[in-house]
Amino acid sequence: MxxxxxxxxxxxxxxxxxxxxxxxxxxxxxxxxxxxxxxxxxxxxxxxxxxxxxxxxxxxxxxxxxxxxxxxxxxxxxxxxxxxxxxxxxxxSGSSAVSPMLEATLDNMRETFRHLSDKQLADIAARLAERRGKTFLIGGRFTDPLARYMAAHLAIIQPDVYHLAGQESIWRDRLIDMGKRDVLVIFDIRRYQDSLVRFAETAHQRGVQIVLFTDQWLSPIARFARHVIAGRTAVPSAWDSSAALFVVAETLIGAVTRQLEADSAKRIRDLESLR
Amino acid sequence: MxxxxxxxxxxxxxxxxxxxxxxxxxxxxxxxxxxxxxxxxxxxxxxxxxxxxxxxxxxxxxxxxxxxxxxxxxxxxxxxxxxxxxxxxxxxSGSSAVSPMLEATLDNMRETFRHLSDKQLADIAARLAERRGKTFLIGGRFTDPLARYMAAHLAIIQPDVYHLAGQESIWRDRLIDMGKRDVLVIFDIRRYQDSLVRFAETAHQRGVQIVLFTDQWLSPIARFARHVIAGRTAVPSAWDSSAALFVVAETLIGAVTRQLEADSAKRIRDLESLR
DNA sequence: GGAGCGCTGTATCTTATGTTACGTATTTTG
DNA sequence: CAAAATACGTAACATAAGATACAGCGCTCC
Missing domain, CATH: 1.10.10.10 (Winged helix-like DNA-binding domain superfamily/Winged helix DNA-binding domain)
Known part of the structure; x- marks a missing residue:
């Protein structure tokens, strides 16, 4: 009908x-x-x-x-x-294949934000906005695109934002540039990647502040992280959903942008003129 | 007033x-x-x-x-x-003060899916699942991570999935491999990128079937696209939100996986044993 | 109670909107 | 590869829509 x-x-x-x-x-x-x-x-x-x-x-x-x-x-x-x-x-139409997926995703987001206080978000945004050091972003097999997404935005509003890509050896070598003043944003959900955990541990030893995006079961990296964002990932699908984490990332991007409003506006203008 | x-x-x-x-x-x-x-x-x-x-x-x-x-x-x-x-x-129920950003995002998703029928999604999933040709994915400045995210999943459940990355000249050259049997998934939201539009046009001329993820104002690529997914992007932020498109992408990944259930299960097992 | 004013509808006109015919380009099929 | 069929846009066309002019009517106020 x-x-x-x-x-x-x-x-x-x-x-x-x-x-x-x-x-x-x-x-x-x-x-x-x-x-x-x-x-x-x-x-x-x-x-x-x-x-x-x-x-x-x-x-x-x-x-x-x-x-x-x-x-x-x-x-x-x-x-x-x-x-x-x-x-x-x-x-x-009850038998819709779409709705359960969407409903679950929406629930995940609500649930994720319910466990996430405004203050937490504000703290993290403040940390990302303060320009004392560099910001590095990296993610796992499926979450690296989220790191890229966030990096693409942050890099526009502030200098010294780097997405760590490519082979493990390449980003491991970047550890030498990282220190106390720097922030490392890591995305890691099940199944947690050993390489990332090792990387995080070393970075932590060097005094790098770690912001971790993970799932509700918490990646082992949580032990080293200064800030942990735990997103719900369960959906009626063969895969876990990173959508909730994605939305948190966008929210953070927005918050950081707002904090850097004055600086970033000028920076964006400069970038436009470079095109 | x-x-x-x-x-x-x-x-x-x-x-x-x-x-x-x-x-x-x-x-x-x-x-x-x-x-x-x-x-x-x-x-x-x-x-x-x-x-x-x-x-x-x-x-x-x-x-x-x-x-x-x-x-x-x-x-x-x-x-x-x-x-x-x-x-x-x-x-x-209570927590709406958390963030207008979240509310807007949730609304965007509902709205996006309201304009998206099950059948449309099923059609696209079917197209992506039928293994006649290759699948290419590419995105714009901010949306390329979505292309990567989708590629990361699809590449696991089926062969011949390629994410087009790097410099424009590199992916332009890949056009030579594309033909009627192939599918090109493009992500393009405001401000629409000329390079992508040109790329899509050429691909279209070669008979490639285009699946477009765009915003509600429709990228010019819609003219060449076989399937168009229009996601809502407006949020109270300096940036547009790709979250709704992200969720559609996840939904599609899930649908394709379900369709390829039998094949993909074996493939995933094989992949596991390769580790 | 009569003159003036304002409100309303009928009839006419004009515009712009939907419609159709036709030629070109493109795709499909034998 | 050729021929047929289909798809698409340009341009002319018809029609229905909105706009206007005008006359009738009622009402109010001298």
Whole structure:
């Protein structure tokens, strides 16, 4: 049974030619408002011609454009009148494969932040923002992208931010540059990597301040870490989820940026002019 | 200060003549949808004539009817997207003070998935799972880590998964290996990168199937993409958030894994024994 | 009670919106 | 590789939508 136009579209999008698919995707991405505008606006946004929009609409089974718009409006009216339907909507078809995954992920985030005080985050952000030394980031097999993500942002707002990549021997050698004034951000979730643990231990011995992102079972690195962020990772999937840690990382990036507002604004301008 | 048209109306309804007041009341009663319909329908519903509607609209300060409709649509768009309008949000039990950042992120995810049908995800997963050709992944300045994250997982459960890294010239050269049977997964959010767009265009010309992860404003790459995933990125921060896209990526990884269950299980065992 | 003013609807006009026809480009198929 | 079919956009077209002019009506205030 097809109850919404959005469903109808995803049902038939496979059978559509390329341009009509663009129209469909544009509509889904700006659902449903773009469909209430004129054909001209719709087509311009989608980057196709007006007739393509009309063919698209006709393929969905509508006689003409106004009829299509009326259908969208009716749908919208129903939605606006019963706010409940909106929350129910995604999960309504119980056998949906997506929802459990999403629900679990959302729960993980709430749970992760519940165990994470504002003060903790603020402390870590302050530590990352104070420019006494260098900041190094590294991650494990699956979490290294998170380290990269964070490094990509931090490197823009402040100097001396380095992501440790490549072979173990390469980053082990960087230990020589690390000291008391420096911060090492490590991502490590199950199954914890020996190489990272060893690396963290050595860094700790050299007096490096360690910020650890790990899962709720805590990587052994927690023993050496100055700050530990424990994220929930369990989802109904073959893999663990790093999404909660990702969000914490983004939150931290935002907090650090705010603290460095004045400096970073100038730095970002300088960077822009370098392009 | 007057922020909504509804307020504007109740502000001025006192100064209106009888017929216009009927128009105003009709609009409030069916807010805002009746205002998106034609003047004729609006006037019929209100039981007044078309010119009365137009005078009413003009008295509200709008130059013409379309301008009035645009204002209503903008308002509606803001309402549909903002978390405020969403009713009982499961998170709001106490801890919502933790961080507006978290709330916004959670909303982004719900919103992203609301625009994403199971079928769409299943289609993409199927495409990624069918082993006819190779899978390439690449991302932009901030999103490349997402490409890496996905590549790290997919590469474990199937062969011929490559993350395109390093300098532009390097991955441009890889185009020579790409053809109809191959899939290219691209991550590109504002500000969209020219190099990526060019790359996608060339790949598209070679018949490569493109899966695009982008933001709700759609990267220009959407024109060439077979599948488009539009994630919400707005958060109260100096940066855009890729968290929603991250979760979609994880969901896809999970779906592909499930589809390849039989094959991948064996493959994972083999990999384990290689350690 | 009559003159003036303001409100409202009918009828007409204009605009811009949706629609369609057709030629070119692209893809598919034999 | 050629021919057919399909897809797509340009441009002309028709129509329905919004805008305007004007006349009738009721109301108020001298």
């Amino acid at each position: 097809i109850s919404s136009i959005a469903e109808l579209i995803s049902d038939r999008i496979g059978t559509m030619p390329a341009s009509e698919r663009r129209a469909a995707q544009t509509l889904i991405a700006n659902y449903p408002l773009i469909g209430l505008k004129t054909v001209a606006e719709f087509s311009a946004t989608a980057g196709v011609s007006s007739p393509t929009i009309l063919r698209f609409v006709s393929r969905l089974g509508f006689q003409n454009y106004p009829e299509f718009q009326s259908a969208l409006q009716d749908e919208l009216a129903a939605q606006l009148q019963s706010p409940a339907s909106r929350t129910l909507n995604p999960a309504s | 007057i922020s909504s048209i509804a307020e504007l109306i109740s502000d001025r309804i006192g100064t209106m003549p009888a017929s216009e007041r009927r128009a105003a009341q009709t609009l409030i009663a069916n807010y805002p949808l009746i205002g998106l319909k034609t003047v004729a329908e609006f006037s019929a519903t209100a039981g007044v004539s078309s010119p009365t509607i137009l005078r009413f609209v003009s008295r509200l300060g709008f130059q013409n009817y379309p301008e009035f409709q645009s204002a209503l649509q903008d308002e509606l768009a803001a309402q549909l997207q903002s978390p405020a309008s969403r009713t009982l949000n499961p998170a709001s």
